[in-house]
Amino acid sequence: MNTINFKKFDIEAYKPGKSKVKRLRKVIKLSANESAIGISPKAKKLIFNKNLILEKYPDGKSQNLRKEISKFYKCDSDKIICGAGSDEIIQMICQLFLNPKDEVVLPEYSFLMYRIYSKIVGAKVKFAKEINLKISIKNILKKITKKTKIVFIANPNNPTGTYLNKKEVLELRKKLDKRILLVVDDAYAEYMKNTDYSSGLALFKNKENVFILRTFSKIFGLASLRVGWGYGSKKIIDALNIIKPPFNVNGIAQLAAIESLKDKKFVSNSIKHNLIYARKLKKFLEKYNIYSNEISANFLLLDFEKCKYSAKFLYKKLKNKGIILRSTEDGYQIKNKLRLTIGSKKENLEFMKAVEQVLKL
Ligand SMILES: Cc1ncc(COP(=O)(O)O)c(C=O)c1O
Structure with a gap:
């Protein structure tokens, strides 16, 4: 036989948080829990x-x-x-x-x-x-x-x-x-x-x-x-x-x-930034009945159960505007939720503006 053999795994390969949107050159990536304020x-x-x-x-x-x-x-x-x-x-x-x-x-x-x-x-x-x-x-x-x-x-x-x-x-x-x-x-x-x-x-x-x-x-x-x-x-x-x-x-x-x-100053700035914007984003999303976990790390898990729109709906609408969140259905298999990484000041403001445009109160 001249076929080569290798092991087969019953594994779903890791899919990282998306970083690209077709036809858009600039995106805001809030899908991989990366640093909001760059590097030291x-x-x-x-x-x-x-x-x-x-x-x-x-x-x-x-x-x-x-x-x-x-x-x-x-x-x-x-x-x-x-x-x-x-x-x-x-x-x-x-x-x-x-x-x-x-x-x-x-x-x-x-x-x-x-x-x-x-x-x-x-x-x-x-x-x-x-x-x-x-x-x-x-x-x-x-x-x-x-x-x-x-x-x-x-x-x-x-x-x-x-x-x-x-x-x-x-x-x-x-x-x-x-x-x-x-x-x-x-x-x-x-x-x-x-x-x-x-x-x-x-x-x-x-x-x-x-x-x-x-x-x-x-x-x-x-x-x-x-x-x-x-x-x-x-x-x-x-x-x-x-x-x-x-x-x-x-x-x-x-x-x-x-x-x-x-x-050390960079680390303390990063912590401060995270707390300020996690609080802001959490409060902002609650206006739309999107609730999230108690503030902890540099991301929030958004729950759409009480919202009149679905997680999928917001995910798609934001993606069309070049703002990428993490769908939790892929891999994690958590339904009707999205993971939002706390971004830079500019990214967070653009995210909030886009949500206001998509989810009209
Ligand atoms: C809980 C947890 N552990 C480990 C990692 C991987 O980190 P690293 O970039 O150091 O491989 C991640 C990345 O998202 C994570 O969320």
């Missing part, structure tokens, strides 16, 4: 530096970056691994922990890459139903069997925007069997100002059976450079370093991430 000026200056050394391989261990991360987040640099986005860390965790037929438990509405990478290595994914779009500890525990190896949660969760408070996260870890790895994805943690919230990193710095995910794609605005990191026991980090691609984080990404960490 310090990082920008670095990227445009003409003397960057690009002909040499980068530091495969991201040593300087890990040192800066450990200073910024007051954690141990030996327990950090950097990746080409936190995405790559999720992939490596699945490779390291999962054998075919092992089980992974996920909230039903969770970041899609957990299920995709779990399935690629042959694990079985079990979904725990959320209650009122919030992760249910009880439903997660119901799905645990002897074969369960990992439970993934993002806190706050994407795409629902809801979160487990500190007490609830601790309760989840306490009630889970000790041999199960709890992965807490802190992708949006820096935005969180809710007083009952604690990040995974703050709660579990010294826990052997918790692994934390972090990213430079959200508050630091480096989504295109692909930098993220994982934090776990030295034993897990050493094992991950064996399977890690040798130069997984490119040199510019490492340098830009370091500069971003030095720019």
